[in-house]
């Protein structure tokens with residue numbers, strides 16, 4: 001994966017999210033989204049270290065994860081707009097993107113739940129003799145969910161090839177980490193005997209390097225690794241926040257966050273012309289995606305309940 005490729009992904013996620021926020025404002029996306037703006041380097045670096053046969057699980061803030069995994073932006077945007085041509089036929093929406101053909105076992109709106117799905121999947125693949133690695137993304141808030149701690153336990157006990165990626169953006173909704181998490185985040189993983197590292201989550205190359213080592217360990221049968229990627233959420237917890245006057249973060253704090261922008265950190269590694277070319281490619285891709293999504297039909301209300309209880313086979 002070249003520096004240009006990593007830049008393309010961070011830029012694609014950033015511009016996808018900015019356009020999605022705009023579609024929330026215009027009402028094309030109903031109900032809002034949890035923007036991934038500021039955290040793009042994590043999805044980019046982690047997914048760049050995986051093979052096509054590997055699997056991931058994602059969260060309520062999951063657009064970046066699935067884009068980095070190779071989902072077609074037109075199908076994701078159509079999904080957010082509830083259209084029939086969406087990734088999940090418009091039935092899943094922002095928080096449930098899944099595409100088994102790309103190893104995306106699903107975003108999950110239940111905080112802390114997807115870690116156990118990834119652990120179970122990695123364990124099952126290993127029992128079937130495959131060399132699959134699972135990466136699971138979750139926030140600092142998930143560190144207080146029992147289900148995730150149970151997943152750490154079995155992953156360590158059974159040496160499951162899973163990579164736990166904690167995106168520590170400093171807050172769970174409006175709750176600062178220091179007010180919610182006792183002890184240290186990596187210390188919790190280490191308590192289960194899981195090697196745990198803190199990584200600069202604003203730099204895709206550092207995330208890629210740390211994840212590559214974790215993938216090597218997992219494939220060599222050495223079990224799980226925990227990566228705490230330190231980051232900052234530049235935008236709202238959810239777009240509803242744009243219409244409120246929450247004061248849990250000062251403007252100074254948010255500006256300080258923007259001073260370590262992953263798009264700029266990676267962009268600085270490209271020449272000006274390389275960067276211009278990628279930016280133009282991304283805009284063209286997203287222009288086309290917006291055209292396709294806006295031109296797609298809404299599902300027939302009479303068919304609203306179809307696919308909700310589909311077997312995994314039906315989602316292919």
Ligand SMILES: Cc1ncc(C[n+]2csc(CCOP(=O)(O)OP(=O)(O)O)c2C)c(N)n1
Pocket residue numbers: 060061109110111112138139140141142143169171172173237
């Ligand atoms: C089990 C559960 N409890 C509460 C919620 C409501 N909720 C949605 S997002 C969120 C905050 C999650 O914070 P974090 O894990 O740090 O992720 P971030 O939003 O910062 O990306 C909460 C409490 C939920 N979805 N699931």
Ligand SMILES: [Mg+2]
Pocket residue numbers: 139140141167168169170171172173
């Ligand atoms: Mg958080």
